[in-house]
Amino acid sequence: MLPKFRYLRPGSLDEAIGLLKDCNESTRILAGGTDLLIGMHEGVHAPARLIDIKGIAQLHTIGFTEDGILIIGACVTVNELIESDATTGPMQAIREAASKLATYQIRNRATVGGNLCNASPACDLGPALLVLDAQLRLVSKQGERLISLKDFFSGVKTTCCEVSEVVTEVVIPPSPGTVSAFLKQGRIRGHDLSVVNAAGAIGHDGDLKLALGAVGTTPLLIDGFDEVGVDDRQKVIDAVLRAIAPIDDVRGSGIYRKRMAEFMTGEILDLLKGRLKQGGS
Ligand SMILES: Cc1cc2nc3c(=O)[nH]c(=O)nc-3n(C[C@H](O)[C@H](O)[C@H](O)COP(=O)(O)OP(=O)(O)OC[C@H]3O[C@@H](n4cnc5c(N)ncnc54)[C@H](O)[C@@H]3O)c2cc1C
Numbered sequence: 001m002l003p004k005f006r007y008l009r010p011g012s013l014d015e016a017i018g019l020l021k022d023c024n025e026s027t028r029i030l031a032g033g034t035d036l037l038i039g040m041h042e043g044v045h046a047p048a049r050l051i052d053i054k055g056i057a058q059l060h061t062i063g064f065t066e067d068g069i070l071i072i073g074a075c076v077t078v079n080e081l082i083e084s085d086a087t088t089g090p091m092q093a094i095r096e097a098a099s100k101l102a103t104y105q106i107r108n109r110a111t112v113g114g115n116l117c118n119a120s121p122a123c124d125l126g127p128a129l130l131v132l133d134a135q136l137r138l139v140s141k142q143g144e145r146l147i148s149l150k151d152f153f154s155g156v157k158t159t160c161c162e163v164s165e166v167v168t169e170v171v172i173p174p175s176p177g178t179v180s181a182f183l184k185q186g187r188i189r190g191h192d193l194s195v196v197n198a199a200g201a202i203g204h205d206g207d208l209k210l211a212l213g214a215v216g217t218t219p220l221l222i223d224g225f226d227e228v229g230v231d232d233r234q235k236v237i238d239a240v241l242r243a244i245a246p247i248d249d250v251r252g253s254g255i256y257r258k259r260m261a262e263f264m265t266g267e268i269l270d271l272l273k274g275r276l277k278q279g280g281s
Contacts, residue, residue, distance in 0.1 A: 003046040020164045021141040032109035035118040068174030074113025074167045093180035093199045097128035100184040113167045126219030127199035127211035128182045140165040153218035177204025179275035187251045195252040196260040200268040215244035
């Protein structure tokens with residue numbers, strides 16, 4: 001049984017931020033509900049008010065600006081990410097992460113905003129968006145701010161998003177010539193949260209980015225590749241192993257996760273090298 005709550009469905013962003021003004025933790029934003037409603041069923045959350053933002057048309061768009069910036073509305077579903085032409089070429093990692101997330105039915109409801117705001121260390125879109133330098137636009141009655149995804153995650157299932165703020169969009173800078181990739185290791189064959197996931201990107205200038213999930217308290221963008229390229233395999237793996245601190249849980253042991261992180265880093269480097277050779281994916 002779900003606890004009782006008041007359900008509100010604003011038709012515009014202005015209306016939504018008006019409803020969120022001066023509210024406290026007892027109000028929650030509802031997007032696809034695939035994390036929140038399960039948490040409510042399990043008694044983890046018992047909000048008095050749910051503000052359903054799916055009726056706000058501007059949160060459902062995906063596409064490039066004239067300057068080549070990719071804007072993904074917070075309520076774009078995971079299946080829409082897979083179907084969009086925007087998630088090809090340099091943005092391939094997003095499509096690959098979305099394709100590995102849950103089942104078709106869940107992906108029809110689950111949104112990009114919900115995946116990031118739920119902030120599971122194992123979320124699949126986190127690493128893919130981190131390596132593409134994604135930023136999030138947060139809007140409230142006080143105004144708006146743009147924050148890098150790296151700074152958005154603050155701990156296990158926590159973010160710097162205030163209760164009065166709505167994440168309205170993911171903003172990804174232009175990245176011509178970039179290649180990217182995502183890999184996921186699940187516990188079972190089929191659909192499950194990641195035991196470890198990993199994403200990588202190489203810019204046209206050879207700039208390497210790697211991010212891993214389920215190996216720390218948040219999805220982690222690994223630093224320290226300024227002087228390191230895709231051919232410095234051992235140096236890259238060493239940097240990854242220094243940065244991660246995986247725990248034991250129902251999905252795997254810390255030691256297993258370390259070995260998988262090492263293996264998957266090598267696999268990501270090989271994938272990126274192959275895609276570079278092909279001149280993009
Ligand atoms: C069976 C099952 C399998 C799953 N498998 C995976 C998997 O393989 N990989 C994976 O990453 N996830 C998985 N998930 C988790 C979930 O589906 C995703 O995290 C999904 O993207 C959440 O999006 P949502 O729109 O349903 O979020 P909701 O449940 O609606 O919201 C999640 C949280 O984010 C907040 N929120 C939502 N949108 C906004 C916004 N725009 N601004 C501010 N706050 C917001 C909500 O208040 C809530 O706290 C699975 C879930 C289930 C039930």
